[in-house]
Amino acid sequence: MVTIFIRTALIYLILVVSMRLMGKRQVGELQLSELTVTILLSEIAASPLTDKNIPFAQAVCSILLLLSIEVILSYVLLHHPAVKTALTGKPSMIIRRGVLDRKELERQRLCLSELLCALRQKGIADIADVEYAIMEENGQLSVFPKAEASPLTPKACGKKVREDGISHALIIDRVIIQKNLDAVGWSREKLERELKRRGAKLCDIFLFAVGDSGRVTLILKGENGSKSGTKEEKS
Amino acid sequence: MRSFIASLVTLAVLCGAVCANCIYVENRLSELIEICDSLPDSVQDTAKAAVTKLCEKWESCRRYISFTIDHREVDAVDDAVSLLSVCVKTESSEQYAAALDQLSGLLNRLAESEALSLDGIL
Numbered sequence: 001m002v003t004i005f006i007r008t009a010l011i012y013l014i015l016v017v018s019m020r021l022m023g024k025r026q027v028g029e030l031q032l033s034e035l036t037v038t039i040l041l042s043e044i045a046a047s048p049l050t051d052k053n054i055p056f057a058q059a060v061c062s063i064l065l066l067l068s069i070e071v072i073l074s075y076v077l078l079h080h081p082a083v084k085t086a087l088t089g090k091p092s093m094i095i096r097r098g099v100l101d102r103k104e105l106e107r108q109r110l111c112l113s114e115l116l117c118a119l120r121q122k123g124i125a126d127i128a129d130v131e132y133a134i135m136e137e138n139g140q141l142s143v144f145p146k147a148e149a150s151p152l153t154p155k156a157c158g159k160k161v162r163e164d165g166i167s168h169a170l171i172i173d174r175v176i177i178q179k180n181l182d183a184v185g186w187s188r189e190k191l192e193r194e195l196k197r198r199g200a201k202l203c204d205i206f207l208f209a210v211g212d213s214g215r216v217t218l219i220l221k222g223e224n225g226s227k228s229g230t231k232e233e234k235s
Numbered sequence: 236m237r238s239f240i241a242s243l244v245t246l247a248v249l250c251g252a253v254c255a256n257c258i259y260v261e262n263r264l265s266e267l268i269e270i271c272d273s274l275p276d277s278v279q280d281t282a283k284a285a286v287t288k289l290c291e292k293w294e295s296c297r298r299y300i301s302f303t304i305d306h307r308e309v310d311a312v313d314d315a316v317s318l319l320s321v322c323v324k325t326e327s328s329e330q331y332a333a334a335l336d337q338l339s340g341l342l343n344r345l346a347e348s349e350a351l352s353l354d355g356i357l
Contacts, residue, residue: 001253001257001260002253002254002256002257002351003356005249006351006356007356010356052306053305053306053307054305054306055301055302055304055306057303058303061252061253065246067245068242068245069246071239071241071242072242072243075239075242
């Protein structure tokens with residue numbers, strides 16, 4: 001048992017270091033240590049399922065050990081940036097002020113076609129439109145297009161627009177969501193009044209949502225349970 | 236912070252449990268090896284009493300040992316103990332010596348693999 005315990009901890013460390021050396025492109029969306037834990041957990045959890053000779057306690061012990069290490073490590077990384085940099089690396093600037101850094105591209109073991117592919121996936125057809133491209137610690141590429149290639153925003157036009165906020169679902173499939181009702185500061189009486197004003201009954205409602213700006217979305221249920229109509233209006 | 240403390244506590248409990256388990260298994264196995272080593276090479280009256288003691292000792296710790304040790308290894312020891320017991324009952328001297336050797340080898344191997352050593356880890 002103690003051998004398994006030490007082996008699990010050692011393999012975790014070896015995997016983290018190996019993946020760190022492999023570079024960011026191997027990591028994907030997860031943080032490096034998270035990916036390591038995911039790989040190990042799936043293997044450890046499966047072993048007592050497929051082999052009944054492996055004691056259940058061995059797997060449970062290894063899983064708890066990995067989870068503890070992961071939480072402790074994430075806490076250490078949060079409070080010690082130097083350790084975080086050593087373990088997860090730093091973001092790498094692939095394109096800086098519109099200029100491609102070939103050395104950095106090589107350092108990240110990315111070829112140009114892979115970079116172009118990543119840019120296309122971000123909706124950018126021409127590399128000349130990119131002002132900054134940064135490979136993040138988790139292996140994701142962040143792309144900032146040049147101002148001339150950026151979508152026009154109200155800010156760019158000098159226009160002021162009202163914040164719409166988010167929409168809070170007050171009724172989902174005939175069930176009133178009290179938590180959201182509290183969030184928008186509505187009482188049940190007010191909700192009933194609003195429904196009555198719109199000629200809707202609770203038993204007919206598929207979705208009733210109110211946005212931060214007061215915009216109301218009402219979707220009614222059809223007889224067969226399918227969506228039968230949508231009304232959007234200001235309250 | 237709460238999850239961090241919970242993780243530290245979990246890790247401490249795990250380390251404690253693993254160490255306690257390691258000491259328990261090591262002690263039980265060394266007791267069994269000691270009894271095994273004290274057994275005479277041939278079937279005699281003293282052997283019968285010692286084998287009975289060995290069987291009882293193994294039965295008392297078998298359940299706890301199989302919580303953490305690969306069941307194949309536990310089953311192998313189980314079979315060797317049963318064989319030794321049968322040999323003593325039937326007074327089969329030839330098989331007795333072989334069964335004793337087998338059991339001794341299995342127990343020593345198990346003790347080696349469960350002991351905290353670099354060889355075991357590697």
